[in-house]
Amino acid sequence: MSNLSFVAPTRNSPWGTYLSQIDAVEPYLGHLARWVETLRRPKRALIVDVPIELDNGTIAHYEGYRVQHSLTRGPGKGGVRYHPDVTLEEVMALSAWMTIKNAAVNLPYGGAKGGIRLDPKVLSKKELERVTRRYTSEIGIIIGPQQDIPAPDVNTNGQIMAWMMDTYSMNVGATATGVVTGKPIALGGSLGRVQATGRGVFVIGREAMRRLGISMEGARIAVQGFGNVGSIAAKLFAAAGAQIVAVQDHTGTILNERGFDMQNLLDHVAQTGGVAGFSGGDRIANEDFWKVKSDVLIPAALEGQINKERAEGLQTRLVLEGANGPTTPDGDAVLADRGIVVVPDVIANSGGVTVSYFEWVQDFSSFFWTEDEINVRLDKIITGAFKHIWDTSEHHKISLRTAAFVVACTRVLEAREERGLYP
Numbered sequence: 001m002s003n004l005s006f007v008a009p010t011r012n013s014p015w016g017t018y019l020s021q022i023d024a025v026e027p028y029l030g031h032l033a034r035w036v037e038t039l040r041r042p043k044r045a046l047i048v049d050v051p052i053e054l055d056n057g058t059i060a061h062y063e064g065y066r067v068q069h070s071l072t073r074g075p076g077k078g079g080v081r082y083h084p085d086v087t088l089e090e091v092m093a094l095s096a097w098m099t100i101k102n103a104a105v106n107l108p109y110g111g112a113k114g115g116i117r118l119d120p121k122v123l124s125k126k127e128l129e130r131v132t133r134r135y136t137s138e139i140g141i142i143i144g145p146q147q148d149i150p151a152p153d154v155n156t157n158g159q160i161m162a163w164m165m166d167t168y169s170m171n172v173g174a175t176a177t178g179v180v181t182g183k184p185i186a187l188g189g190s191l192g193r194v195q196a197t198g199r200g201v202f203v204i205g206r207e208a209m210r211r212l213g214i215s216m217e218g219a220r221i222a223v224q225g226f227g228n229v230g231s232i233a234a235k236l237f238a239a240a241g242a243q244i245v246a247v248q249d250h251t252g253t254i255l256n257e258r259g260f261d262m263q264n265l266l267d268h269v270a271q272t273g274g275v276a277g278f279s280g281g282d283r284i285a286n287e288d289f290w291k292v293k294s295d296v297l298i299p300a301a302l303e304g305q306i307n308k309e310r311a312e313g314l315q316t317r318l319v320l321e322g323a324n325g326p327t328t329p330d331g332d333a334v335l336a337d338r339g340i341v342v343v344p345d346v347i348a349n350s351g352g353v354t355v356s357y358f359e360w361v362q363d364f365s366s367f368f369w370t371e372d373e374i375n376v377r378l379d380k381i382i383t384g385a386f387k388h389i390w391d392t393s394e395h396h397k398i399s400l401r402t403a404a405f406v407v408a409c410t411r412v413l414e415a416r417e418e419r420g421l422y423p
Contacts, residue, residue: 014093025405032413048138069095076112079153086115101346103408136167145178152182178363181356190359192374198232200351222246222294225301251276299326321345344401
């Protein structure tokens, strides 16, 4: 059977990376391997034109996407990103990783993802609202609380989700809080959701460090990406006794061998929009970030960051993938050869979708939990999922990434086999 579906991937492209991961897991699927081709093909991909009137009166057109990779285990679930580099292939890969992530954590969801190719920084708030509402109307034919549930991702937030929920609700004639997650608390959002992905990275990191014999006290942590995920993970690691020694974001890279004062750094980023210019650290070249000596490296920016060349120079013991797809297949192979443990994105950053699941459940029941309850439930679910993946890795003598895919793909394909094909 051909592996081509919708687009022809290159090896280190997002979709090519995902397909190589499916190739690696196939030998461990047993009789379920006869269904594996379903994992290589998105169930549905929607490309939409998003025309809006700009504030100056001109008409602008943007290209939007919503891809549903799999709906076998439940409604599609996955974020929407606004970025000038968004492509159909990228969204396909991200939707497929959501299938794996949801199944790895055993959430009752399939995988989906969305995006619009635009630079939100050049649009006014009103223009962002118009583009969000038009996009929501265009993809409204395939989303819904029981069909496909969007959430925030790169350059989207609670306000974007509020506009999406309102637009969908107006179009169906009833308030549908469960159509998106990551909403403001006043609209049915969940306590703890904003911090959930970063908290999940910390919880999984803590568990991996314990198993590898890395002491939290004084551990050297390097973080790439200092947005919602990276900054919260860094703050929690520092509070637990670790030292954040290097941080990189879109404004530059800073280093402090003794560890940053996290509150001062967070205040600086809140005031200036980035880590550049922070007086509590030295600026270094962006490429030198990958050579900083650390115990734990957290790539929490965009995909494809740790390639073969960077992997060869990394000086770390543990990579925690806070971002989606930050390690290329070539980079993965180098890290494996060097004995550097990689906790894959599908479990390392699963805290966000887990609390999104909590939000969805709370919206359906109209009964909301405290933040302490949220955090206890989150910790229990993702530590249990990580233990299962770690044990699978040791049993088969395979990487944590392949083990996560073995667990997830087995669950998806078992469901596919039980459901059968219709008609």
